[in-house]
Amino acid sequence: MFNSTHLKEVFYQSRIPQLIGRIDFTNMQYNPAFCDFLGFTMDELAALSIEEVSHKEDLANDVHLFREILSGRRNEYEIEKRYIHKTGEIKTGILNVSKIKAQGTEEEYILAQIIDITEKKHMETVLRESEQKYRLLAEHSSDVIALHQVDFSYQYISPSVKAVLGYEPEELLGKNPEEFIHPDDIEAMLIQHSLIGPENTSMLVTFRCKKKDGNFIWLESTIKALIDPLTGEVKEIVTVSRDIQHRIETGERLRKSEKLAVVGQMAAAVAHEIRNPLTPIKGFMQILNAEKEINPVYLGIVLDELQRLEVIISEFLTMAKPHAEKTSLVQINSLVGQVVQLLQTQALMKNHEIDFISNKSVPSIIGDPNSLKQVFMNVIQNALDALSEKGRIDVSICVDELAVIIKIKDNGCGIPEERLLKLGEPFYSTKEKGTGLGLMISYRIIESHHGKIKVESEEGRGTIVTIWLPIHQKNNSN
Structure with a gap:
């Protein structure tokens, strides 16, 4: 069929699937690339017709165009066509069919070439299906x-x-x-x-x-x-x-409910705490009214209970009202020393001892000295109240890379483990006449200074209160 050996070699070595044959489809020859495209051997292909390896839906269009070539109305055509692989897989290619003439004899032949686009069509199908799925998702x-x-x-x-x-x-x-x-x-x-x-x-x-x-x-x-x-x-x-309108409205209602619940709990707690001292005051006043005579003992009890009322109200107001802190550089070493000195007399009168280990190299912090003084007064006073005879309190200050650490350790009665968890709650106190507000305020003050408080205790052996306060950045950088 080939007049040139070189052309024959090009046909057989081409990576493009090709076939050539007479215009009546006799003497059809396939190159190896065409065989690989459909998965058949040359002998198997020779035994099959083009119709048998073509997709039925594409065959009519292919036949129509081929008739156009036979009639002389066109010399070539190009279509997208599907083929049936030996495995049954559908292969897609761009089929180009040309009518050529042999040199010398003028005999007409058909040359067909296929560009394999199977993978491309598969990806287009996947992308199209994916797009349809995402559009369905978006629209529903x-x-x-x-x-x-x-x-x-x-x-x-x-x-x-x-x-x-x-x-x-x-x-x-x-x-x-x-x-x-x-x-x-x-x-x-x-x-x-x-x-x-x-x-x-x-x-x-x-x-x-x-x-x-x-x-x-x-x-x-x-x-x-x-x-x-x-x-x-x-x-x-x-x-x-x-x-999220419903979520916002629900959250707002929940916050209001929580605020109302807290207000209710606080109101009940305040009423309960105030009623306790009012009961003996009312009772002794009734006795004084009945006897028409002032008894110094009764009067002293009434004054003590009135003072207790004043303490409860003051602590409650301190906790409730916004606290405008005036921050400055605070020398913790000096501040704690002042508090220890103030309470030393009270300790000695009760046969107690406060030992303060001074550290002269303690760096300064940024804070409100009055608020911090209130914290140290409250914690050391609590330690004094927990002591029995010949009790001892050790106050020490040390420093790490980030914070000044103040430790207040006593050898008092200690706090049961189950009660440690409730420390800092309003109106919860380990003392008989305590309100619990003092420790709650202390917690709030330390938190506002970006510090923290830790209470460790063992019943019968004493308590350790550790307070961390961040070092002033200037000192920290040096």
């Missing part, structure tokens, strides 16, 4: 899914926007979300939008959005930037937004 999601241009104008918005905001999707296309954001939230949102980029591709934001009826509701949006792999720049932005 209760969340509002939107695709934006880089300037955040809407390219696509899911139908759920109708249920959430009242707009038809078409009403928002081309518009910018800024038109619908609450004026009080717009500045924060613009700042958030400006942060989206190749280095920060995702964020979560909450804002109020205007509905079609003019009302505003709270939305929570996840913003995701899509990056162009070639340029590394943001090419589009996807947002997924959900209505």
Whole structure:
């Protein structure tokens, strides 16, 4: 069939599937690439017709075009055609059919070449199916899914926007979300939008959005930037937004309920604490009224109970009112020394001892000296109240890399383990006439100084209170 050995070699060595034969489909020859394309040997292909390896749905179009060649109306054609592989797999190729003439004899032949696009068609099918799935997901999601241009104008918005905001999707296309954001939230949102980029591709934001009826509701949006792999720049932005109005309202109601519950508990506790001293006051006043004579013993008890009332009210007010701290550099070593000196006389009168281990190299901290003094007074006073005869309190100060550490250790009665967990709660005290407010206030003061308190105790062996206070940064850096 070939007049040239070189042309024959090109045909057989070509990686493009090819076949050649007479125009009446006799003397058909296939190159090895064609055999590999369909999975048959040359002998197997020779025993098969083109119809047997062609997909039935594509055969009619192929036959029609081939007749066009036979009639002389065209000399070649190109179509996308499916073939049946030996395994039954569908192979897809771009079929190019040409009518050629042999030199000298002018005999006509058919030359067919196939470009294998099976993998490409498979990927297109996968992508198309994937796109359909994601579109179905977007169109049936209760969340509002939107695709934006880089300037955040809407390219696509899911139908759920109708249920959430009242707009038809078409009403928002081309518009910018800024038109619908609450004026009080717009500045924060613009700042958030400006942060989206190749280095920060995702964020979560909450804002109020205007509905079609003019009302505003709270939305929570996840913003995701899509990056162009070639340029590394943001090419589009996807947002997924959900209505959190109910969550916000529920949270607000819960906070109000919690506040009311706390107020109720505090009111009940205060009433209970105040009633305790009022009961003996009322009783002794009734006795004094009946006897028409002032008894110094009764009067002393009444005055003691009135003083207790005053302490309860003062502690409650201290805890309740906003506390405006005046911060300055505080020399903890000196401050603790002053408190120890103030309480030393009281300790000696009860045959107790307070030992203060001074550390002259203690760095300063930033804090309110009056508030901190109140804490140390309260903790050391509690330690004194826990002592029995010949009791002892050891106060020491040490320093680590980050904090000044104050330890107040006593050898008093100690606190049972189950009661340690409740320390710091209002109106819970280990003392018979204590309110528990003093320790609660101490906890709050130390927390406001970014420090912490730890209480360790063993019943019958004593208690250790450890207070950490962060070192002033200037000192820390040196």
